[in-house]
Amino acid sequence: MRSETIPLQDSVVYGPIHSRRLGHSLGINVLPLSHKVCSSNCVxxxxxxxxxEGTAERLRRAPELLQDIDAAFADHVDRGTPVDCVTLAGNGEPTLHPDLLELVVGIKMLRDRHFPGARVGILTDSTQxxxxxxxxxxxxxxxxxxxxDAADEATWRRINDPLGKTDFQAMVEALRRLPEIILQSMFIQGSHDNTDAPHLQRWIQVVGSIRPLSVQVYTVDRGTAASGIVKVPRATLQQIANRLTTATGIPADVYD
Ligand code: SF4
Known part of the structure; x- marks a missing residue:
């Protein structure tokens, strides 16, 4: 695995990013541009x-961010950018923003105005x-x-290193109660590994109890924070996905 990580997003609206997972997605970064703000420290x-410690850059509040998002969306409409979805993601964990509700309501209104039919989604570390x-x-x-990514507290602490006070079992309980979710499970090998047999067995059991709509099984494709992390071969990812579906009936797609 090459070791270079990528730069942070340098704007509020970025992309579009084309991926099999999301289609044509415009990313929305509501967090600072100069440093990552996250509730996890994934390896x-x-x-x-x-x-x-971050930088002195202040967190921008919802009215100001929504103005920028409106202008960027209008620009993409003028340029004819295809947009299947708008996704809150970017420089860290979007649910940490204090104006999350105002932002979600505002972004949905802007979606209706500029890209009716596009879905509004979020990528989150689940801790909040x-x-x-x-x-x-x-x-x-x-x-x-x-x-x-982790089906037990020890693996979660090792791989995702949550920085707040979130209780692992409470997070799993909350995932069980949230309707219509798609789980994203990152598998890695090398210096950190969550593909060992006992962990996979437990992961299948816990995902089965959460009952998501589907699971996206994937591995690293860019540089990583920790050194020595190795991409999991596609065949192994496919075996993991197949085992989950056979055991639980939950659809799982592989992305590598
Ligand atoms: S992978 Fe996502 S959740 Fe994990 S530290 Fe990076 S931004 Fe945060």
């Missing part, structure tokens, strides 16, 4: 480590789901992609 993060207001806000979105 495989493409942006590098989450540093304890234990907060009722975050759960309610996520419920307003068209699609929710929830990170779930």
């Amino acid at each position: 495989y993060c493409q942006y590098g480590w989450t540093l304890p 789901l234990t907060r009722p207001r975050v759960r309610e806000t996520l419920g307003l979105l068209d699609v929710r992609y929830m990170k779930f």
Whole structure:
């Protein structure tokens, strides 16, 4: 695995990014441009480590961000950009933004105005789901992609290194209660590994209890924060996906 991580997003609206997972997606970064703000410190993060101290850049509030998003959407309409979905993601964990509800409501209105028919979704590390207001806000979105790489607390701490006080079992409980979610499970090998047989068995069991609409099984394709992380071969990812579907009936797609 090459070691270079990628630079942070340098604008509020970025992309479009074309991927099999999301189609043509415009990313929305509601977090600072100069440093990552995240509730996790995943060993495989493409942006590098989450540093304890950021920079002096202030967090921009919803009215100001929505103005920028409106202007960027209008620009993409003028340029004829194809947009299948608009996805809250970017420089860290979007659910940490204090104006999340206002942002989600505003982005949906802007979607209706500029890209009717496009879905509004979020990529989240799932840690803030234990907060009722975050759960309610996520419920307003068209699609929710929830990170779930680890089926037990020890693996979660080793791979995702949550930085807040989130309780693992409470997070799993909240995932079970959130309707119509898509789980994203990153598998890695090398210096950190979540593909060992006991972990996979437990992962299948816990994913089966969460009952998501589907699971996206994937591996690293860029530089990682920790060194020595190795991409999982596609055949192994496919075996993991097949085992999950056979055991639980939950559809699983492989992306590598
Ligand atoms: S949750 Fe995402 S942004 Fe945060 S450390 Fe993990 S991979 Fe990076």
